[in-house]
Amino acid sequence: MKSRIYLKFILAYLLFGVLSFITVATLTSDSTMNHLKEKKAESLYKVANIIVSKYASGFYKGELSIDTFHNHLEAMGAYLSATIWIVDSEGKIIINSEETTDLNNLTVIENFDRTISGSSYYQTGNFYGMFDQSMLSVISPITSNYKVKGYLIILTPMSEIIASKDRILNITFVTLVVIFLLSTIIMIAFTFMVYLPIRKITTAANEYAQGNLKYELDIRKQDEIGYLANTLNYMSSELNKSEEYQKKFIANISHDFRSPLTSIKGYVEAIIDGTIPVEMQEKYLKIILFETERLTKLTSSLLTLNDFNTKAAMLEISDFDINKVIKKTASTFEGTCKDKKISIELILTGHHLYVAADMSKIQQVLYNLIDNAIKFSHNNSNIFVETTEKNGKIFVSVKDTGIGIPKDSLKKIWERFYKSDLSRGKDKKGTGLGLSIVKEIIQAHSENINVISTEGVGTEFIFTLPLSKTSPREN
Numbered sequence: 001m002k003s004r005i006y007l008k009f010i011l012a013y014l015l016f017g018v019l020s021f022i023t024v025a026t027l028t029s030d031s032t033m034n035h036l037k038e039k040k041a042e043s044l045y046k047v048a049n050i051i052v053s054k055y056a057s058g059f060y061k062g063e064l065s066i067d068t069f070h071n072h073l074e075a076m077g078a079y080l081s082a083t084i085w086i087v088d089s090e091g092k093i094i095i096n097s098e099e100t101t102d103l104n105n106l107t108v109i110e111n112f113d114r115t116i117s118g119s120s121y122y123q124t125g126n127f128y129g130m131f132d133q134s135m136l137s138v139i140s141p142i143t144s145n146y147k148v149k150g151y152l153i154i155l156t157p158m159s160e161i162i163a164s165k166d167r168i169l170n171i172t173f174v175t176l177v178v179i180f181l182l183s184t185i186i187m188i189a190f191t192f193m194v195y196l197p198i199r200k201i202t203t204a205a206n207e208y209a210q211g212n213l214k215y216e217l218d219i220r221k222q223d224e225i226g227y228l229a230n231t232l233n234y235m236s237s238e239l240n241k242s243e244e245y246q247k248k249f250i251a252n253i254s255h256d257f258r259s260p261l262t263s264i265k266g267y268v269e270a271i272i273d274g275t276i277p278v279e280m281q282e283k284y285l286k287i288i289l290f291e292t293e294r295l296t297k298l299t300s301s302l303l304t305l306n307d308f309n310t311k312a313a314m315l316e317i318s319d320f321d322i323n324k325v326i327k328k329t330a331s332t333f334e335g336t337c338k339d340k341k342i343s344i345e346l347i348l349t350g351h352h353l354y355v356a357a358d359m360s361k362i363q364q365v366l367y368n369l370i371d372n373a374i375k376f377s378h379n380n381s382n383i384f385v386e387t388t389e390k391n392g393k394i395f396v397s398v399k400d401t402g403i404g405i406p407k408d409s410l411k412k413i414w415e416r417f418y419k420s421d422l423s424r425g426k427d428k429k430g431t432g433l434g435l436s437i438v439k440e441i442i443q444a445h446s447e448n449i450n451v452i453s454t455e456g457v458g459t460e461f462i463f464t465l466p467l468s469k470t471s472p473r474e475n
Contacts, residue, residue: 006195009281013187017180033165040161041122041138044082044154048140052152053077056086056142060149066094066101073097082156086142087112089150115333124158134158197225204232213240261292315444319468322355322362322394323348326385329366329444333374340379344370347386354468355394361441362465368434369398369461377402392467399460405453413451414439438463 017120055072058064069086077084077097086095091112095101109128122138138154197219207215213236218436219229270276276284322347330344337344355362366385377400388396405413413435442463444448449463 006191010187013183020176020180021173024169024176028172029169030166032168033161035134035159036164037124037158040156041136044080044136044156045121045140047076048138048152048154049082051084052140052142056150057144059086060142060144066103069227070095070097070101077154080154080156081160085153085155087151087153089148093435093440096181108380127155131155136161193221194225197221197229201232202230203227203230204236208232208236208239213237213243257295263291264288275301299316315361317356318359319354319356319470320359321352322387322396322465323351323353323364325359326366326387326396328365330370330385332367336374338375339459340377342377342379342381342383343375344383344385347384349387349389353387353389353394355465356468357445357465358441361444365438365441365463366396366398368438372434373398373400373402373459376400389467394465394467395462396459396465397462399458400460404455404457404459406455410451410453 011325051073055069059066059069072082073086073095074097084095084097085093087093087109091109093107093109094103096107102451109130111128121140122136122228124134124136125138126132127135134157135155136158140152141148142150142152195212200217200219204215204217215236217229217233217236219226221229267288271281271284271373326346326348330346333344336342370383377383381401383401384397384399386399388395415436439463443463447464447466449460449461451459453459
């Protein structure tokens with residue numbers, strides 16, 4: 001599997017790291033340098049103004065001797081680790097805090113022009129060629145009687161500011177490296193916690209797409225990815241069951257169609273070639289008719305189930321009297337019950353009991369359940385159909401005293417084409433679809449159906465229907 005997204009993610013991560021270091025080395029370095037330079041210049045300018053106001057004005061007024069002023073400047077220069085000059089308007093250095101003052105041999109700053117730096121009170125460079133290294137120079141004018149008498153200049157090497165900047169940058173680089181390492185740990189954790197599980201999920205999805213529904217996705221996590229993995233495992237399991245069910249479904253259809261078709265084909269061929277004499281043909285034609293009716297019933301049942309699967313069980317809900325429908329359905333079995341000497345007893349609540357449901361579908365449910373009850377009841381027995389009302393629901397019960405259902409078959413009776421051994425022995429006409437249709441219809445109504453059975457004692461099916469809220473009821 002190609003890992004293009006993950007590779008892009010790694011490349012983007014590395015590019016982010018490189019760009020971060022470049023940004024710190026350039027933009028951050030310049031910003032830090034400018035900030036430190038401005039702060040240093042601001043600090044020195046404040047000191048320069050204090051010196052000018054306290055000492056320089058007094059010096060030019062003759063109130064302070066040159067030696068005393070020199071001593072003050074020397075002390076202040078030592079404290080600031082800087083050189084302090086008193087320069088006149090012509091560029092002559094009258095006092096140098098680092099040298100003894102000699103008024104007869106003054107150093108002159110060539111091309112000194114205070115206005116060259118504009119309104120800025122500081123500048124950087126070699127200060128008119130006076131130094132071999134870059135210096136930060138702060139200039140404060142000395143005024144007396146509203147006239148500029150000279151300038152106080154404080155000079156400090158830029159190397160100290162650069163060293164401070166480098167120390168700050170080193171801390172920034174170390175912090176950046178730590179952040180990068182931490183993010184690397186996070187990326188590694190992301191790889192194991194997200195990327196690799198997603199790769200496994202993708203692999204599993206490909207396996208399922210290729211038909212390998214038995215592929216098991218081994219991800220044991222208690223988060224969204226774990227939930228997704230469990231969902232995929234469940235999906236594959238259900239798809240696998242569905243595939244097995246389809247195979248079984250097709251096998252059952254083939255079996256249930258093959259037997260009557262084989263009989264029909266055999267008897268028709270026997271009639272055509274004269275194997276069956278004319279006087280006996282009616283008997284075998286009745287068998288052919290019986291098998292044809294069985295195929296018709298099987299086909300109708302399959303179409304009914306298909307309607308529920310493809311049409312999402314489109315119901316025609318109406319209010320009708322369930323007691324009336326039960327009576328009408330039970331009456332259709334009068335002939336069958338007479339043959340087996342079976343009595344259907346109706347225990348109905350009230351004269352009328354209205355429900356909100358699809359009448360034709362519920363009639364089909366009742367027909368299938370009563371038909372089953374008759375098939376598996378002993379001769380000279382009773383079948384009970386009962387309705388009760390409770391908590392806004394109608395409970396309909398169809399109970400027989402027949403052979404019952406084996407315990408291990410109770411959960412399987414709702415499966416399509418399922419027949420217990422007893423059922424196959426007694427019910428030659430059965431398709432194994434009746435109870436499946438019953439359950440589909442009841443579930444389409446968002447109701448429930450349950451079965452209670454004891455082998456050798458009898459079986460009871462109970463299903464619920466919603467009580468009508470608009471139609472009148474008689475008690």
